[in-house]
Amino acid sequence: MSSSAPKLCVADVSMTFKTPTGAFHALAPVTLSIPQGRFVSLIGPSGCGKSTIFNIIAGLLEPTGGRVLIDGIDATGTIGRVGYMLQKDLLLLWRTVLDNVILGMEIQHVPLRAARERALPLLHRYGLAGFEYLYPNALSGGMRQRAALLRTLLFDTDVILLDEPFGALDAQTKLKMQEWLMQLWSDFSKTVLFVTHDVEESIYLSDEVHVMGTRPGRIIATIPIPLARPRVRGSVLSGEFLAIKERCLELLHLDTTASQAVNEAA
Amino acid sequence: MTAQDTTPALRARAMASLHRAQAPHQSGAPAGKPVRRLPVQKDWPIWALVAAQIGILLGALSLWEIGARTGWIDAFFWSQPSAIAETMTVFFTTGDAWTDISFTFRSTIIGFLIGTTAGSLLGLSFWWSRNYAAVVQPYVICLESIPKLALAPLIILVFGIGLVSKVAVATALTLVVSTLTAYAGVKALDPDGEKLFYSLGASRLQVFRKLVVPFCLPWIISVLRVNIGLALTGAIVGEFIASQHGLGRAILYAGQTYDIALVWVAVLVLSTLAIVMYAAVSWVESMLRKGVRQ
């Protein structure tokens, strides 16, 4: 393992689901290489296989072909290697926020008291002070996402996968959560793979955006985002930002028209 | 509505006609809709409600007593309140009251505990293997559709006429309900919840203990009240068939000897026992609910 090996490498991963109506080719070979500490987004229309890629990286789904490498070591089909925040917050309703957040540590057999002691300061620092001993039902959507994200972070893996974490939030809360996530990312220096279908969100947050297409799911373009950090809200209106956004939208649009053409030809 | 309608003069006229329509003896607005008000019920104070309830009870008892004394009601078949009260005293002072109550109580509670626990565990066990669940499920459904009480004579034959056979009937009635309910909980589990656990590197046992069991607890708890009633039914039916003790046996024995007053006494005691157990289980249920937070 050389020090220049990417933190996370998805090598020629493909996926075909067996369905009652026959084989469904969900992912064409997809290759991703993500260096340590990067924030990388995947965008694409719904159904293009974003969650499938995440399930494969997290070891929850055995790919039909290809491998997943973490630090250059084969991690295909092994669980517990990356922090994975699924599309839903999946907070356990019978546990307090504090006890939800330490779930990962608890499963890794960290003694409860030590786990709570580690989690408490983080809850205070990252906007959940006063909510530690409440149950998830008492929380707003934004607060629930915060708890779910802290749970993922506290699992303490270098790589974290976030599947549309802000997809269900209102616009205002979403902006706040983006700032909050940026703060966390710079504090924890994790390697983040982020799924969204909000183009602006992906550009604003990422170092690199992969645009995906459907039928089968594949990466149609990789767009580096050279905007300086720390980023400010205003940069969303800069010419550079808008140019990138236009490019992404165009790619997404091209893909939809292309797949329509394929469908009509078939 | 036209724009003219909103002129002040017209509006005033409209208001006036509205007021007229509200007056009780005024029918001067034939074209207008009838004016209705939200029907309001005034709640009686609690003491009035209780007084009414006690009044009805006392009234019915007096009618019964008077009817029996005047011969209007056949006291041989229906007995009468005064005789029942007398028998009650005898039952509790010189009779087997406490033996019978304790016998029925014990077989109910033991059957309830065994049936609920074993049933819940069986239902939860279906989480462990889809194949195992698929194989066993038809049997559980068969068991559910059999009228378990019809099997009671067989159970009594196998387990004898003592406490064990009553416990067995009570268990048979409660077991299947608990199994099916716990299994319904297992089936309602969100697969993504399991995914979350596995993504954190959890073992099967950890998923079971930290996700499946707490998630299904509300389901399991929700049948406790149903089960206590079923267990009592099972115990009583067991006693009807063959027993030396218990309130069920007391009822049967009294009926066979035409001691109608004793039938009433035993039924009254049995009802009280049922209410007490139901209230206790409801209390346990609400405590558990607070404990599991759902």
Ligand SMILES: Nc1ncnc2c1ncn2[C@@H]1O[C@H](COP(=O)(O)OP(=O)(O)O)[C@@H](O)[C@H]1O
């Ligand atoms: N277990 C499965 N069996 C069959 N098809 C599946 C399965 N999981 C996902 N798919 C299909 O694969 C495609 C990609 O799904 P998904 O990764 O969830 O898309 P996205 O997250 O990008 O919206 C979808 O068309 C979906 O219907």
Ligand SMILES: [Mg+2]
């Ligand atoms: Mg998805």
